[in-house]
Amino acid sequence: EVQLVESGGGLVQPGGSLRLSCAASGFTFSLYSMSWVRQAPGKGLEWVSFIAGGSSGTYYADSVKGRFTMSRDNSKNTVYLQMNSLRVEDTAVYYCAQNGNLDSWGQGTLVTVSS
Amino acid sequence: DVVMTQSPLSLPVTLGQPASISCRSSQSLVYSDGNTYLNWFQQRAGQSPRRLIYKVSNRDSGVPDRFSGSGSGTDFTLKISRVEAEDVGVYYCMQGSHWLYTFGQGTKLEIK
Numbered sequence: 001e002v003q004l005v006e007s008g009g010g011l012v013q014p015g016g017s018l019r020l021s022c023a024a025s026g027f028t029f030s031l032y033s034m035s036w037v038r039q040a041p042g043k044g045l046e047w048v049s050f051i052a053g054g055s056s057g058t059y060y061a062d063s064v065k066g067r068f069t070m071s072r073d074n075s076k077n078t079v080y081l082q083m084n085s086l087r088v089e090d091t092a093v094y095y096c097a098q099n100g101n102l103d104s105w106g107q108g109t110l111v112t113v114s115s
Numbered sequence: 116d117v118v119m120t121q122s123p124l125s126l127p128v129t130l131g132q133p134a135s136i137s138c139r140s141s142q143s144l145v146y147s148d149g150n151t152y153l154n155w156f157q158q159r160a161g162q163s164p165r166r167l168i169y170k171v172s173n174r175d176s177g178v179p180d181r182f183s184g185s186g187s188g189t190d191f192t193l194k195i196s197r198v199e200a201e202d203v204g205v206y207y208c209m210q211g212s213h214w215l216y217t218f219g220q221g222t223k224l225e226i227k
Binding site for chain 2 (some may be wrong): 104
């Protein structure tokens with residue numbers, strides 16, 4: 001069974017940084033691309049970033065480009081989202097998901113950017 | 116970016132009756148490999164989204180067969196043949212053919 005467990009969310013001031021992690025199990029992690037998707041309170045879903053299986057390529061939404069960096073450690077079956085220069089509008093639940101077509105999702109981790 | 120437009124945004128349905136959600140894309144979703152990466156997700160209150168349908172019409176494991184997807188090019192539909200109480204939630208279409216992958220606004224299904 002595929003399991004994705006996010007961690008690292010919390011309260012941070014505008015301009016601050018956070019690193020989210022997503023630990024994966026139940027599938028051959030290195031063979032799969034991974035994604036981060038976020039959902040602001042009461043709003044819809046927004047794609048944030050995508051990383052290919054071999055870390056050969058990463059893609060970002062314009063809203064986070066230059067501020068967020070997605071990476072992966074295939075030896076630890078984990079993907080990361082380093083978030084810098086955080087803004088109030090980055091407040092959301094952040095989900096990691098398997099593959100570009102979002103086969104399976106984690107439970108999400110809440111990031112709150114507020115002074 | 117490809118804009119995904121869902122309708123209706125609110126869908127009150129009587130139990131046991133059918134329901135249909137439309138999703139239109141601003142450009143064709145046929146990818147260079149010949150596949151059309153149009154997916155449907157269900158999000159119940161307080162839960163993570165769950166994929167129901169991938170590549171237009173393929174049901175994910177464990178998804179009841181009352182859910183079906185159809186369409187091509189830029190015009191897609193999710194149908195529920197007979198709505199049950201557990202189907203209440205928000206439904207999103209999503210395209211994975213063109214980066215930036217994008218979602219529709221969501222359709223809130225409720226029981227009338």
